[in-house]
Amino acid sequence: MLTGKKIVLGVCGSIAAYKAAVLTRLLIKAGAEVQVVMTPDATQFITPLTLATLSKKPVLVNYFTPDTGEWNNHVEMGLWADLLLIAPISANTLGKLANGLCDNLLSAVYLSAKCPVYFAPAMDLDMWKHQATQNNINKLITYGNMLIPPGSGELASGLHGEGRMAEPEEIITFISRQLTQQLPLAGRKVLVTAGPTYEAIDPVRFISNHSSGKMGFAIADEMIKLGAAVTLISGPTAQKANLQAKVINVTSAAEMLQACEEAFPDSDICIMSAAVADYTPVEPHSQKIKKQDSSLNIELKKTTDILKKLGQQKSARQLLVGFALETHNEEQYAAEKLQQKNLDLIVLNSLNDAGAGFKTDTNKVTLIDRSLHKTSFELKAKTEVARDICRKIIELLPA
Template identity: 70%
Template sequence: MLEGKNILLGVSGSIAAYKAATLVRLLIKAGANVKVVMTPDSTNFITPLTLSTLSKNPVHTQYFDPETGEWDNHVDLGLWGNAMIIAPASANTMAKMANGLVDNLLTAVYLSAKCPVYFAPAMDLDMWKHTATRDNIAQLQSFGNILIPPGSGELASGLYGEGRMAEPEEIVAFLEADIRKKLPLVNKKVLVTAGPTYEAIDPVRFIGNHSSGKMGFALADELASQGADVILVAGPTAQKSEYKSIKRIDVTSAAEMLDACLENFDSANACIMCAAVADYTPAHVAQQKIKKTEDHFNIELKKTTDILKTLGQQKRDDQVLVGFALETNNEEQHAIDKLKKKNLDLIVLNSLNDSGAGFKSDTNKVTLIDRQLNKTTFELKSKAEVANDICLAVVDLLNK
């Protein structure tokens, strides 16, 4: 759940600040990008150098560097994070947060944050039980901030009781669980195909196409970021997924892609067929390399099995099937015909006539057409942004 996420970690002045080192390591291990903001008092408990080394990012402690005059923009930091965790959150820092007081960089970043904010209190038993602290926590929760409850145990004072900051492992587990339950595709399985297929002529040569797989991989990554369990069937491509959670099945030919799709389609809630599958394959594959002897060389081709049509014939009412149409002429009509013939719920149309769209490019320009022939046309965007648009449409179809 944290893979690729930008996490702001705020560290305030508490003996529990030493746990921030372990927390940073766990967040990095989970695949997150971490930036640390510290209050001046917290640097008495753990050094910025330690957290900078572990996070692989500079640690932010003040508004500007008095030696260089360089400004540390709290607004930019607040906009950067996908989530902010304040751990430990001391009684003093929580009081400032609850009342909008800004006398250090951490509270300024907190007030600038557009993302969910989690706070893990750490203090002695009597401070934790004090009415002022309880009121401040209630106020923070009324703002939408999320409390990570402290545990009970031996405290710095020697007392035993509530107020001990949650352990770093508990904080990471809490964060992952909270993010996961809010994602639109959690507990949904989505099958995605990407890239070209290569149809062998002999052990050396093949028939292929120019698909890079970029669009399909962008879709797989976006689906994973939205909580889906993704199975990615990939033809020959150099592309790599950002998410380790994606189950990747590498194939070469259209026949191999068909087998992989059939094996996984029945258990999928949705299937997005983005691969550029060969329509024809050699009828006979030479066992040895064909030598160049004649001036002309003919290859007999036969049709491959139409994977999209096959899945469309097997599709249940509770499944969503999405196809792609890359056209060069009469684009919209060809896309609608494909939508109907192959029993699709949505088709993604793009045209090679649009500059910046199509194979190998990092951008794409698409039109989405659904069963009711409702059309949504988007401007030229990055393929990551196009993937987000398609995923939103899939979520909408799954919720109908």
């Protein structure tokens, strides 16, 4: 959820400022771009050099650099940020922000911010419980800011109770959950299939196709960005899955069928982008076939049509998406497949279109829904095609 996010991390004067180092590292590891802004008091607890090293950006403390007169533009920073996180926030800064006081760079960035603001208090037990502190917190919440509650434990004063800043890992989890809940597919379970299947002839040879899995993996990644919980069933491929996806690796069409039947009943959306083999050897050889005769006959049998089987099992709450890769009469065959297999949407691509189909980083698709309404797109990167497909799926979702 934090990948690509631009985050201003505000650090205030508190013994908990040492946790800002771990927090910065975790934000960077999660894929965020971090700009640290410290109050002057915060520099007494942790050095700007530490946070600059971890964030890979100069740490900002003052409105301007006295030697050069270079101005740190708080307005630009407030517009740049996707998210402002103040951790730790002291009782002093809580009071300033709640009452619109602006005597340092961080408070100026706060008043300029157009993005969501999260704040994680850190202070002693009695300061935390004081009515003035609680009033300031409630004010900030009414302004639309989000409190990351402190934990309980041993405090710097020696007292035991509330006031400890939430641990960096807890802060990351809190923000990620909040961001996920705001996404259009939050709470939805999505099943995606990708890649080819290998149908064994013998222990060495197999029947397969040229599918790279790129399209399916791009769709799974986009679904995760939209807040969905994704199960990705993949045939053999070199693609790397998003770490948030539950990945089930399979080899054959039979294994993919079994995995799909187990995952499908619990899915709200199923996107079958895998290129499953239509035929498989009747009797795979247990030993390598030796080269003897000038020809070799292999008896094949049809594999189970996974998409059709899931279409027969589909409930009214589920949305089922199929793919059609055609070489001629493309739209006719795709529309027939849509209706025969009880699909809600079919993604058509043609091998006649340069840059579309297997192994490429691009694709050119036409989307056809149950009403046979067609939407055609130009050649695009598969990541962009995935966005187009996901947008259409969101439009089709039952209320």
